[in-house]
Amino acid sequence: MPAQSPILGVYLSATADLDALYGAALRQCASDVLLRRPDQIDRPEDVRFAICWEPGEGAFAPYPNLGLAMSVAAGVDALLAHPGLPDAAVVARVRDPHQAELMAGYAVHEVLHYERGFAEMARNAAKARWLPLRMRAPGSVQVAVLGHGTMGRAVVTGLRALGFSVRVACRGEPAERLPGVSYLSGPGAVARAAEGAQYLVNVLPLTAETENVLDAALFAQLAPAASLVQIGRGEHLVEADLEAALDSGQLAAATLDVFRAEPLPPEHRFWQDARLRITPHVASDSLPEVVAEQVVETARALRDGRPMICAVDRARGY
Numbered sequence: 001m002p003a004q005s006p007i008l009g010v011y012l013s014a015t016a017d018l019d020a021l022y023g024a025a026l027r028q029c030a031s032d033v034l035l036r037r038p039d040q041i042d043r044p045e046d047v048r049f050a051i052c053w054e055p056g057e058g059a060f061a062p063y064p065n066l067g068l069a070m071s072v073a074a075g076v077d078a079l080l081a082h083p084g085l086p087d088a089a090v091v092a093r094v095r096d097p098h099q100a101e102l103m104a105g106y107a108v109h110e111v112l113h114y115e116r117g118f119a120e121m122a123r124n125a126a127k128a129r130w131l132p133l134r135m136r137a138p139g140s141v142q143v144a145v146l147g148h149g150t151m152g153r154a155v156v157t158g159l160r161a162l163g164f165s166v167r168v169a170c171r172g173e174p175a176e177r178l179p180g181v182s183y184l185s186g187p188g189a190v191a192r193a194a195e196g197a198q199y200l201v202n203v204l205p206l207t208a209e210t211e212n213v214l215d216a217a218l219f220a221q222l223a224p225a226a227s228l229v230q231i232g233r234g235e236h237l238v239e240a241d242l243e244a245a246l247d248s249g250q251l252a253a254a255t256l257d258v259f260r261a262e263p264l265p266p267e268h269r270f271w272q273d274a275r276l277r278i279t280p281h282v283a284s285d286s287l288p289e290v291v292a293e294q295v296v297e298t299a300r301a302l303r304d305g306r307p308m309i310c311a312v313d314r315a316r317g318y
Helices: 018-029 097-115 118-126 150-161 189-194 216-221 239-248 288-304
Strands: 007-012 033-036 047-052 068-071 090-093 142-146 165-169 181-184 199-202 226-230 251-256 276-278
Touching: 007 018, 007 288, 018 033, 018 288, 033 288, 047 288, 068 288, 097 118, 097 150, 097 199, 097 226, 097 251, 097 288, 142 150, 142 189, 150 165, 165 189, 181 189, 189 216, 216 239, 239 251
Parallel strands: 007 033, 007 047, 047 068, 068 090, 142 165, 142 199, 165 181, 199 226, 226 251, 251 276
Antiparallel strands: none
């Protein structure tokens, strides 16, 4: 195929209008990478790639020559689990550095919220009570971060910038180490990272090994009255174990941005639990211009037979 010939892609989502979200940026970014809605595709055999967010059942079936399925999200666990995903298709994801910065800001904000007692001060202010709270040196506070991908590295950097002691559970030894950070890998790394920590921040990818990782055994490793910041995947958390840890005092509070069922159903008991801070999966997001640039580059690499830098390892799940 000529290097500059157009390549055709399709938006696949059962829950979002991807063209409305990213179409303008994509059209501005390139004229040789074309994207259409499924109802705009006249010749499905011409479609070479798909941009995906929660594709519906049977979404991939019409496209026999699909060589790439690219998620607009940082995680690809749902895409990899889709029963219709073609075996031959490369799976890729957006790697937005701004998304990592947004994630780090969220995580650091939540740790500071608990550590500096902002909720208690807000309650005092509502009663016109002037009660300064005691502080402790950030270096005396242990934060455990689970995961050291793009998001995890940004979270660790943000926490270290404020002086917190940080322990990280990562798959392997990092190429670059930050001063003052302990990196743990290998069997038992997650439990060792959590041992005695006052805060636990989860940014792991969802794999068979990490599902249900946030359970009673892990919470027991933390310091008493620790706090959880859960920004990984909903399937990481054993909800009953979280409630038991809160009831026993092993956990004092938790911030939850991701859930097994999203949107979180109105009748879910978490909404009424004052020990929980709940946000609607907004810890970070991909910027349209970054999505467009990476979709275009990845589609061109597919067309031209070049390596796709946004590709993920199917076996590892990220």
